[in-house]
Amino acid sequence: MxxxxxxxxxxxxxxxxxxxxxxxxxxxxxxxxxxxxxxxxxxxxxxxxxxxxxxxxxxxxxxxxxxxxxxxxxxxxxxxxxxxxxxxxxxxxxxxxxxxxxxxxxxxxxxxxxxxxxxxxxxxxxxLLAGGATALVGLRNKVRLQAGEQLLVRGAAGGVGSIAVQIGVMLGARVTALAHPASADFVRSLGAEEVIDYRTPIEDLGRFDVIFDTRGTNLWRLRRRLAPGGRMVTIAFDLDRPWRSLGAIAASGIFGPRRIRFFLGHPTGALFGELREIAEARHLRxxxxxxxxxxxxxxxxxxxxxxxxxxxxxxxxxxxxxxxxx
The missing domain is CATH 3.90.180.10 (Medium-chain alcohol dehydrogenases, catalytic domain)
Structure with a gap:
């Protein structure tokens, strides 16, 4: 056959x-x-x-x-x-x-x-699969997002970012989304409290307890937007200049808790079982x-x-x- x-x-x-x-x-x-x-x-x-x-x-x-x-x-x-x-x-x-x-x-x-x-x-x-597993591990396990914290999701309208917004809301965070203005209403419908034009200079952004990045560019500059005790995780790197991204991730290790965490998801059936329960509880759309x-x-x-x-x-x-x- x-x-x-x-x-x-x-x-x-x-x-x-x-x-x-x-x-x-x-x-x-x-x-x-x-x-x-x-x-x-x-x-x-x-x-x-x-x-x-x-x-x-x-x-x-x-x-x-x-x-x-x-x-x-x-x-x-x-x-x-x-x-x-x-x-x-x-x-x-x-x-x-x-x-x-x-x-x-x-x-x-x-x-x-x-x-x-x-x-x-x-x-x-x-x-919900790849994005859900990545967002759940990144926010819950890697940076331990807490209720009431300020979370910035970069690339919030995409396949992973749109799930990260929802996971952040489920965990009780106050979510700010970086996205195209045409996507603002969509991202707000997922639970984001504020939407910022992704073209806004990084230096003009506020301070955040947690940053979840899906783009991989300008990581060092983005890390500077962390509040004291803040944590950052990225799931991507700059494909045009990968060593710049990887260098920033490595160099950030000197900052301890405020280092840039990078991970590639290797999900298991057990994680997908958790994701099913979250979806059944209607926390994910x-x-x-x-x-x-x-x-x-x-x-x-x-x-x-x-x-x-x-x-x-x-x-x-x-x-x-x-x-x-x-």
Whole structure:
């Protein structure tokens, strides 16, 4: 049996992406086979396809895009007993691995997935995964955001930033968002108390207890906007000048608690289980910017690349049976 999957064989614009037929995978011990219903386009995938990550991590061809997924279990490998055929699940693949989730079927280790929120469709659910896990770990675990603190979210309208705003509100922070003026109403609808034009000079910003950065540029200048005892975390670095970003992160270590924390998420099914509970408690609202079929994944990449996206660009794969989320 075969399946369709997205692939690119060289670096370049969205048009290097194509959809091809490949053999359908078979789950090994400890793995499950997922019929994928939706995935999303993430910023890291754009940079990888463009070849902008080559200074940091090499890309092998052919390369298969897609990190997160929502779908249904259709086969179990040996030793998997705590999930069942037909379970509606969500999870992520290994970003450095050989497979991507922009495919009709996907084999993944059992520990990489969890049952997804039953009230969300696959399209809605997949918008919360990568961004939700990143924002939750960054704000709760890395900088220990406390109720009543002033939080600045940079890139607040994007796939991760829009979730970070909501996580900040859930944790009781007073959220200020850096975003384009056209996104102000959208970001306020997520719970931000104040929205500042992202073009405002960094030196003109106020002081914040916590800064959550999704851009990776001007990190040293941004760190200076921390109040005494403040903490900062970034999930990105300047792809045009990566060593400047990495140098700022390293040099900031002399400031102890006020250093710039950088992390790349490696989420597990247990974390996705927590995220499901948060979503079920209605602390998170999925934000779907647009949806494209697998055959138009190049258009999906182009949409994110062009900017102005609110939330996530989703790629719908396969037609889920009665996808009401249940």
């Amino acid at each position: 075969t399946m369709r999957t997205a692939v690119f064989r060289r670096f370049g614009p969205p048009e290097v992406l194509e959809v091809v037929e490949v053999p359908r995978p078979v789950p090994a011990r400890g793995q499950v086979l997922i019929r994928v219903e939706a995935t999303s386009v993430n910023g890291g995938e754009i940079a990888q396809r463009q070849g902008r990550l080559q200074r940091i991590a090499r890309t092998r061809f052919p390369s298969f895009p897609g990190i997160d997924f929502a779908g249904e279990i259709v086969a179990l490998g040996d030793g998997v007993t705590d999930v069942a055929l037909g379970d509606r699940v969500w999870g992520t693949v290994d970003e450095r691995g050989p497979v991507g989730s922009a495919a009709e079927y996907l084999v993944v280790e059992r520990w990489r997935l969890a049952r997804r929120p039953p009230h969300l469709t696959s399209t809605e659910a997949v918008t 999925p934000v779907v910017d647009s949806v494209y079929p697998l055959e138009q994944i190049a258009d999906a990449h182009a949409a994110l690349e062009s900017g102005g996206v609110h939330g996530k660009v989703v790629v719908g794969i396969g037609q889920p049976r009665g996808d009401s989320g249940a």
